[in-house]
Amino acid sequence: MILLFSAAVAPGLALFSYFYLRNQMATEPRKTLFQAFLFGALITFPIMFIQYVLKEEATITNRYLTEVLVSSGLEEFFKWLVILLVIFRHIEFDDPYDGILYGASVSLGFATVENVLYLLSFGIDTAILRAILPVSSHALFGVVMGYYFGKSKFAKNDKEREYLFLSIFAPLILHVTYNSILRFEGYWVYLIAPFMFYLWWLALRKVKLAHQHLVQHLYEQKYQ
Structure with a gap:
């Protein structure tokens, strides 16, 4: 059980540490x-409950809408x-x-709890694939959301308002594409x-741009 829990939590902590340590200015x-992170973890349960009810009640009969659009939309909306x-x-x-940090924190809170529950159900054999795909993708969606x-x-x-709209629209499109x-x-x-590869490139580009905005922000604070 300890090994399984460690395997479920480790990817999220590693990814968060990476983005946290990238911030060298503050x-x-x-x-x-x-x-x-805790708020992100807590929203896992209402999201899963709503997804379960929609599936069991067959509220939406189209499988694509249920598994892709509704699933992606609920997860990104609650994080947002x-x-x-x-x-x-x-x-x-x-600043x-x-x-970037708060977007990654909330997303990784959700992804970590989801990963724990998934590994408890399907075993530790899926841990590596889960770390590479769902956990990292949630972190990267969070980076894009947080950037905006x-x-x-x-x-x-x-x-x-335009950037606030992009903070939900951009990660939603990425998540829908991933699920599709x-x-x-x-x-x-x-x-x-x-x-x-594209998702990592996009997220790291947003990290670089956020650093540039941070430098400019600190410069303006110093000389105003």
Whole structure:
């Protein structure tokens, strides 16, 4: 049980540590980040409950809508809602890169609990594949979401709402694409690899841009 739990939690902690250590300009309070992680973990249960009810009640008869659009939409919406309601106006959200960290924290909280439950059901044999695909993809969706939250928070050109819209729309499109690829039985392996490379490239580009925004933000604070 300890081995299984460790295998389920380790990928999320490793990914979060990576994005946390990338922030060399400022140190975000660990307590606030841990709280964001916990909120992400807690929303796993209402999401899974709603997904279960929709499936059992056959509320939506189209399988694609149920497994791809509704599943992706619920997960990204709840993560987005947590950041918007709990974190976006928080005093500790004080520079553009913080969006990356809070987006990753909430997403990895959800992904970690989901991973624990999945490995408890299907065994540790799936741990490596789960770490490479679902856990890392959730983290990267969170990075993209957080990047646009950071842009919205510190927008100075009346684009706050535009960036806020992108903070839900961009990760949703990525998640829908990811889930759609997994439905190609027999072919998904050939499609998921280039998609994951693109997803990593996109997320790391957002990290780089967030660093540039952070440097500019600190410069403006110093000389204003």
